[in-house]
Amino acid sequence: MAYPLRRTLRLEAPRSWQTLNLAELWEYRELLFFFVWRDVKVRYKQTVLGALWAVIQPLTTTFAFAILFGRFGGMSKQVDGPYALHVFVGMLPWTFFANAVMAASNSLVGSGHLISKVYFPRIIVPVAAIASGLVDFAISFLVLLVMMASYRVAPSASLLAMPLFLLGTILTAAGAGLLFAALIVTYRDVRYVVTFVMQLWLFATPVLYPITMIPPKWHLLYAINPMAGMIAGFRASVLGGSVPPNVILVSSISAALLFAAAVRYFVQVERRFADVI
Amino acid sequence: MSSDAIDVHALGKRYTIGATPIGASTLGESLTNWVARPWRRFQHLAGRGDGAADFWALKDITLAVGIGEVIGIVGPNGAGKSTLLKILSRITSPTEGYVDLHGRVSSLLEVGTGFHPDLTGRENIFLNGAILGMFRAEIVRKLDAIVAFAELEQFIDTPVKHYSSGMYVRLAFSVAAHLEPEILIVDEVLSVGDLHFRNKCLGRMQDLRSEGRTVLLVSHDLTSVRQLCTRAVMLQRGHLVDDGDPAEVTRRYERMYQDAGDEQTGAADRPHPPADYHLRRVELRNAAGAIARDFDAGEVMEIHLWSSGRAPENSYTVEFKLLNGDDQVISFGAANPVRATYYLADQQHFVCRLGPLPLTEGSYAFSFTVGVWNKARWDFWQKAVRFTISRCDLFGTGHGISNVHDGDFVIPQEWLAGN
Numbered sequence: 001m002a003y004p005l006r007r008t009l010r011l012e013a014p015r016s017w018q019t020l021n022l023a024e025l026w027e028y029r030e031l032l033f034f035f036v037w038r039d040v041k042v043r044y045k046q047t048v049l050g051a052l053w054a055v056i057q058p059l060t061t062t063f064a065f066a067i068l069f070g071r072f073g074g075m076s077k078q079v080d081g082p083y084a085l086h087v088f089v090g091m092l093p094w095t096f097f098a099n100a101v102m103a104a105s106n107s108l109v110g111s112g113h114l115i116s117k118v119y120f121p122r123i124i125v126p127v128a129a130i131a132s133g134l135v136d137f138a139i140s141f142l143v144l145l146v147m148m149a150s151y152r153v154a155p156s157a158s159l160l161a162m163p164l165f166l167l168g169t170i171l172t173a174a175g176a177g178l179l180f181a182a183l184i185v186t187y188r189d190v191r192y193v194v195t196f197v198m199q200l201w202l203f204a205t206p207v208l209y210p211i212t213m214i215p216p217k218w219h220l221l222y223a224i225n226p227m228a229g230m231i232a233g234f235r236a237s238v239l240g241g242s243v244p245p246n247v248i249l250v251s252s253i254s255a256a257l258l259f260a261a262a263v264r265y266f267v268q269v270e271r272r273f274a275d276v277i
Numbered sequence: 278m279s280s281d282a283i284d285v286h287a288l289g290k291r292y293t294i295g296a297t298p299i300g301a302s303t304l305g306e307s308l309t310n311w312v313a314r315p316w317r318r319f320q321h322l323a324g325r326g327d328g329a330a331d332f333w334a335l336k337d338i339t340l341a342v343g344i345g346e347v348i349g350i351v352g353p354n355g356a357g358k359s360t361l362l363k364i365l366s367r368i369t370s371p372t373e374g375y376v377d378l379h380g381r382v383s384s385l386l387e388v389g390t391g392f393h394p395d396l397t398g399r400e401n402i403f404l405n406g407a408i409l410g411m412f413r414a415e416i417v418r419k420l421d422a423i424v425a426f427a428e429l430e431q432f433i434d435t436p437v438k439h440y441s442s443g444m445y446v447r448l449a450f451s452v453a454a455h456l457e458p459e460i461l462i463v464d465e466v467l468s469v470g471d472l473h474f475r476n477k478c479l480g481r482m483q484d485l486r487s488e489g490r491t492v493l494l495v496s497h498d499l500t501s502v503r504q505l506c507t508r509a510v511m512l513q514r515g516h517l518v519d520d521g522d523p524a525e526v527t528r529r530y531e532r533m534y535q536d537a538g539d540e541q542t543g544a545a546d547r548p549h550p551p552a553d554y555h556l557r558r559v560e561l562r563n564a565a566g567a568i569a570r571d572f573d574a575g576e577v578m579e580i581h582l583w584s585s586g587r588a589p590e591n592s593y594t595v596e597f598k599l600l601n602g603d604d605q606v607i608s609f610g611a612a613n614p615v616r617a618t619y620y621l622a623d624q625q626h627f628v629c630r631l632g633p634l635p636l637t638e639g640s641y642a643f644s645f646t647v648g649v650w651n652k653a654r655w656d657f658w659q660k661a662v663r664f665t666i667s668r669c670d671l672f673g674t675g676h677g678i679s680n681v682h683d684g685d686f687v688i689p690q691e692w693l694a695g696n
Contacts, residue, residue: 008378009382011364011367011378012370012371012374012375013370013374030412031407033407034404038396042395114391115368117386118366118386118390119366119367119368275369
């Protein structure tokens with residue numbers, strides 16, 4: 001048996017200041033794995049195109065935006081290199097981010113039955129929802145490599161920095177996702193807010209336009225949106241180019257703060273979930 | 278370290294009802310609540326509350342469960358059984374007091390939690406096992422045993438959405454049965470599935486007991502509490518009111534809750550009589566002619582029924598349906614056409630002599646109908662009266678047969694040696 005025998009567990013009223021129990025999370029790591037595995041398996045099980053769906057979404061939005069903003073909006077003159085590639089590179093982490101936040105937000109309510117019947121650290125549910133989105137991301141990243149090859153754009157050594165920006169994106173997605181998920185358990189109407197917020201958030205993030213379009217004096221304010229630094233950094237690390245370091249710094253701090261606050265709020269209210277779900 | 282497996286100390290769980298809804302479901306409501314709160318608090322302090330109050334689902338529960346004990350929790354709906362289970366399973370947290378659990382705990386509030394219809398049986402075993410707290414390596418090791426126990430070898434790679442409900446339950450239970458907790462907390466999961474599987478489940482519970490594991494079982498099925506448990510406690514409105522030998526506790530519980538009013542005596546008056554012609558009173562009498570509610574198998578019973586007055590017409594019938602403890606109809610009898618007895622309109626007292634009763638130990642009830650066969654039903658008195666068969670030993674061997682495992686009646690039988 002993996003557990004030490006005769007371990008004593010005390011159940012009592014939640015203290016006013018809850019902290020994340022990392023040891024317990026580690027014990028439940030396999031459950032996290034199984035939730036991700038289930039999500040991925042179920043998602044592709046009864047679909048004709050299977051994993052292709054992971055690619056179709058960012059590709060179609062990319063081409064729609066490329067035609068709309070690139071051709072008619074004259075945006076293609078604002079970026080170095082092909083505009084479609086520019087948008088697709090931004091769209092990859094953004095699609096992951098937006099899907100992850102949406103999935104995480106609705107994950108707790110969707111697992112309401114489970115939550116009222118079995119104990120496990122509740123944070124696993126939204127985290128699994130985010131993690132299963134990474135599979136889609138990995139698939140569409142392969143498409144990006146193909147696309148870069150066809151545009152004859154070679155990645156440089158800066159590609160090594162890409163995982164850091166992906167990590168920042170995951171952190172931000174977890175921050176927003178956990179916050180929304182916990183809020184939606186208690187306040188169902190927050191669900192509509194999430195859709196709305198994500199739409200606005202896209203335009204506050206340099207996905208369709210380059211960060212160079214933002215006047216430098218606004219950069220620090222702009223970078224409070226953690227996704228600003230993450231998307232700009234992601235794109236620069238894949239396609240080359242540079243991002244003002246203060247943007248990266250402020251966005252990173254902002255992402256970390258959002259994540260910490262969300263985890264903090266989540267663990268504070270998670271003991272209530274089963275009573276209100 | 279104490280020799281207890283579960284220590285419950287001064288446990289209480291409070292829900293707030295009324296003024297602040299438990300789950301204010303929209304942000305708007307919550308904001309309104311928040312704005313209104315100081316005013317309510319003031320009213321409350323001023324002793325003018327709006328009656329909306331705290332509701333203690335559990336209060337002052339102190340209970341020590343020793344290692345190897347199988348403890349049954351009984352109580353009427355709303356007594357706090359589910360709340361206690363939810364606290365012990367860590368689904369919700371107590372408001373005051375604490376629980377110490379000494380050992381690895383598994384809780385089964387239902388079987389098949391987290392099953393996904395699109396996944397195959399095998400995949401669901403892994404998923405469900407993980408949800409119940411098993412490690413992957415442990416599931417891999419037990420996989421064959423789980424599949425064999427569920428008797429689903431052929432279908433294990435079929436998505437469970439194609440399973441029959443029986444197969445589904447078997448698979449779900451099979452996973453649960455292979456948990457090896459030191460403390461098992463079970464809700465009334467025993468009541469699912471067919472009889473064969475229910476027995477398998479009870480057998481598994483008995484195994485757990487003989488392996489010295491601690492089991493806490495919540496059940497409405499008093500017979501299984503009597504059979505499985507070494508101890509029983511009764512909850513009533515959130516308080517622990519009785520603790521002791523399962524046979525005694527369940528008997529006291531039955532006396533308190535199942536035998537309200539006249540039923541205790543094996544007689545009943547119609548509680549809410551219809552305005553029209555109806556049956557108004559029933560008495561069950563034993564061979565000595567006394568009103569009784571406890572019978573032994575093999576005894577005869579007389580059912581006495583009274584109607585409210587003159588019947589609408591001649592040549593009518595009175596019928597009974599016999600129901601078992603699960604409220605399933607298990608037998609039927611009628612003045613006519615079964616016995617070709619036709620009553621006259623003036624007749625107001627009917628007697629049915631019944632028996633010897635071939636029934637197994639358990640609780641039964643009668644429903645009655647009066648009317649004209651195949652034509653009119655003047656009155657139907659559902660579950661008019663209950664009775665129990667307290668002893669079923671038709672052949673005097675000292676071995677009782679209960680309706681929990683062995684069906685509702687016994688067929689006269691003889692066992693011989695063949696050639």
